[in-house]
Amino acid sequence: MEPLTVRTWRHSESEHPISDLDTWLSAFGRFTGARREAGVLAQRIHQPTGDDTYVREPWRLAQDILRLGVSVALDFGLWARTERDQMRSVARDLGVGVELHYLDVPADELWRRIQVRNSQPPWDSHPIRRADLDGWLRVFEAPDAAELTLFDPPPVSN
Numbered sequence: 367m368e369p370l371t372v373r374t375w376r377h378s379e380s381e382h383p384i385s386d387l388d389t390w391l392s393a394f395g396r397f398t399g400a401r402r403e404a405g406v407l408a409q410r411i412h413q414p415t416g417d418d419t420y421v422r423e424p425w426r427l428a429q430d431i432l433r434l435g436v437s438v439a440l441d442f443g444l445w446a447r448t449e450r451d452q453m454r455s456v457a458r459d460l461g462v463g464v465e466l467h468y469l470d471v472p473a474d475e476l477w478r479r480i481q482v483r484n485s486q487p488p489w490d491s492h493p494i495r496r497a498d499l500d501g502w503l504r505v506f507e508a509p510d511a512a513e514l515t516l517f518d519p520p521p522v523s524n
Contacts, residue, residue: 424440424442425440425453428440429456429457429460432457432460432462433460440453445505445506445507446507447507447509447513450466450509450513451516454466454516454517463518464517464518465517465518465519465520466509466513466514466517467520468508468509468514470508473499473500473503476499476503477496477499480493480494480499
């Protein structure tokens with residue numbers, strides 16, 4: 367499995383593997399001033415592309431939990447119709463209901479929310495760029511009305 371890496375640069379580039387992103391981000395955010403004083407001009411965090419381990423392992427665990435009769439909420443992957451179809455099919459084979467909760471939020475509103483996030487530690491030390499968001503929006507396949515009918519409706523709440 368290729369680890370997540372952080373790249374920092376002053377006049378050169380270096381990479382450091384990351385095995386626990388949340389813990390790393392918390393520690394990374396504490397040293398923003400020190401990096402600035404050392405002359406680090408920018409840093410980006412990159413998740414490896416082409417390595418489906420980041421989805422495959424949590425999905426394997428989710429299936430084990432579903433077999434125990436416990437509900438699971440997935441908030442990863444699912445950017446493409448084929449991913450959603452595959453996961454829905456496996457869940458149906460396990461005999462469980464499958465809901466898809468999709469919020470159609472305009473790009474400008476997403477960017478506004480990201481800017482708020484970017485302004486707060488530890489995220490301010492490695493903000494998401496508008497170009498990142500625009501790139502993600504180009505590859506995301508939003509579910510259409512026909513696809514949404516393939517999922518179960520959410521339960522009615524009182």
